[in-house]
Amino acid sequence: MGDDAEALAELGFQVTAFDISPTAIAWCCQRFPASKVHYQVADLFKPEPTWQRGFDFVLESRTIQSLPLNLRTATIQAIAHLVAPDGILLVIARSRNSEAEPGGLLNGPPWPLSDAELSQFQALGLTEVHREEFRDETHQIAQWLIEYRA
Ligand SMILES: C[S@@+](CC[C@H](N)C(=O)[O-])C[C@H]1O[C@@H](n2cnc3c(N)ncnc32)[C@H](O)[C@@H]1O
Structure with a gap:
């Protein structure tokens, strides 16, 4: 907001x-x-041409987890493409410790992220430089805060 x-x-x-x-x-x-x-x-999937590799710092907070799983790869790609050369990407998301599909598919989002899903950022040329695991104070749900460098 x-x-x-x-x-x-x-x-x-x-x-x-x-x-x-x-x-x-x-x-x-x-x-x-x-x-x-x-x-x-x-629309993240139709960014302005100048946005491609256009931002020194990109904050992705809880968007990936909110979009359907069949869009996950496209979402990760679209976010990665916003990061400028030498830029920083900060990802905040719920985490899951299994590569099995997250539960509650019919109940709606959020759908937590897995390690393999996040590794797509690395495949797109970003390097993970810092990762923190934390739990939110209200619900004690596992989350990640991850910093990548382009
Ligand atoms: C769970 S909210 C995250 C809100 C905020 N980043 C935060 O941390 O509280 C997900 C947001 O993504 C937006 N969204 C969904 N699809 C989108 C798209 N294709 N392009 C841009 N925003 C989108 C939704 O409208 C919604 O506001």
């Missing part, structure tokens, strides 16, 4: 924050009317 984008802008980044949902973007603009963040309605 814009909080991460605002925090990055406060740190001095020139931030583009996008979502396919016009409602979500309108809500961010309403929450932060004086924002320096460039909020934009956009």
Whole structure:
């Protein structure tokens, strides 16, 4: 809802924050009317040409896990392609410790990520430089925070 984008802008980044949902973007603009963040309605799978390898820092927080499994590879590719040469990608996601399909497919997202799925970032030329495992305070669900370098 814009909080991460605002925090990055406060740190001095020139931030583009996008979502396919016009409602979500309108809500961010309403929450932060004086924002320096460039909020934009956009489809991750149809990025603007200038976005290809266009960002020094990409924050992917809980989007991959929210999209259907048959889109997982395409989602990972689309995110990786946003990272500039020498750029940084930070991924925050629920984790699963098995390569079996995540349960609850019929119940809807989130569908946690596996190691093999994440290794696709490496296959796309990114190097994992840091990984933290943590559990969220409310539900104690296993999560990863992973930093990649292009
Ligand atoms: C679970 S939310 C993650 C929200 C936020 N990143 C966070 O950490 O709280 C997933 C978001 O991805 C958006 N989304 C789904 N498909 C998308 C697409 N193809 N392009 C851009 N955004 C998309 C949804 O509208 C939704 O707001």
